[in-house]
Amino acid sequence: MQDKFQRETQRREIRTHEAKIKIRSTFPDLDIKTIRFLAEGVDNEVYEVNGGLVFRFPKTRENKRELAHEAHALALLDRKGFPEIPAVLYWDETATIMGQKMAKGVSADHLKLTDEGIKSIGSQLGLFLRRLHSVPLEGVQSSGVEPFRESPQKIKALYRKRLVEVQEEVPDELRGQLETLLEKEVSEPKRLVLGHNDLRSDHIFLEDGNVTGIIDWGGIGISDPAFDFGRIYKSFGEPGLDAALESYGEDDDELRERSIYYGVISSISSVVRAKRAGDRDRLAGKVENLAKIVQRYNGISNSFE
Template identity: 30%
Template sequence: MGETARERALRALAAHAPDLAGTGLRELGHGLDNAAFHAGDLVVRVAERGDGHGVRAEARLLALVAAHVDLPVPVVRFSDEEAGVLAYPMLPGRPLLGRPAPPGLGRTIGRFLRRLHAIDPAAAGGIVPVEDAEPAEWLEDLDGPAHLLRVVRGSVPAPGRGRVLAHADLGAEHLLERDGAVTGVIDWSDAAVTDPALDFARLYRDFGPDVLAEALDAYGGLPGGTGRIVFYARCAALEDLAYGGAHGEAAARSLSWLFP
């Protein structure tokens, strides 16, 4: 049997930060793609599949993004490709998952995305994949209540034409907040050159239409309107319903505006 995520985290700490190897390892969270631990002042994130290439690419991506955006992103202390581990000093604040949007969240994220999406996609060549973001492909293996699936299947939009460097998983769990201010944007492991609508979809799923409208206004508007955003948000909510836990609970609360 292969090493557990905890064992790989401990091995990477022993190799790259031996002063923290004996401080204890506290689990912060466990998702579909990563497990995260806390050791000393570091977040130690372990890719589920030991993805060394992904770890190396994310470290390069974070350096690129940090030079252009106006919100903090992780600053990598070390990466271990063989163990699939990325470590960075913990940013202040708590994830917004399951919590209401602080005042001005939409404006803050809209400005952030305007800067992120202005990065020349060529600068991310070889760092992140280029994804077609074909809406119909989101229906593959999508599950959920039959009446909601009928709505999604009956509202598949045309693909968007624009391609930008996107976070592509910008949900509440990846937005940190303290004292009403956004203090960081974390977990860039799904970043891609893709449809900009993806970066608004989970914002809409998690915080509703008012925050989305505020974000789009600060962003300067999205060509093609909100149809793709709504579609991707609905698909993401159904995925989280199937996943369960805190993500499923948050998705269940969003159904009132996603499927009015």
């Protein structure tokens, strides 16, 4: 066990040194006083520089495309004025390396939230989405922002593929429930908006109960507003969703229904990410959580009928 830990520590030290060299060669005006490994996900390696900057290194060609897409989108949003989005201070199209200000606070997935705290966060997110979803779509695509998987058919097809990827890990009964759910008819959105499309709790930063950062904009695109509200439901349940919809100011039962639906099926992705990361304990936890979310959905879905 110790040997494995030592090998991993050594690997990270080597990768951190390599990252420092790449950043220096790409941004020679940046004086790197400190650098440390921050995290490694399925898509990126992340490093903290000088205590206040976060640099991301995409792993694959597709991840590079997504990071470039994000850089173009954030340039657009920076002109619109969104203080919750950490500013991009360093970007190189050729090297595909991005450096942003570090978000203040702690990601919501690391906090134990009270019922009132959840409602407060939901309300703040609803106000944020009201501004984001109001960005005029004219000129958005010309800035490099592409349409997301905007139709119910496309999004369900995506999650069918992801369910197949984890079919050995998901129990037969649960898999059958999900397959049935993915056959469900879903209403079309009344309008499309500019959405984040991956507004998970680990992408939301909080400080003293206030939303201080919204990160990871690789999925930004023109989409159904229910995709953003669905992630809120997945992370904060019905209390968070209802608070968000109330502050958003759109009384639409179909939007709420689609939001809950997309929140449930998007939970398949959590299982996929855990499998790809090779973390068996995390994988088991995500499967258990998926079962709870589906069970909860089955308990409330009758109210839609």
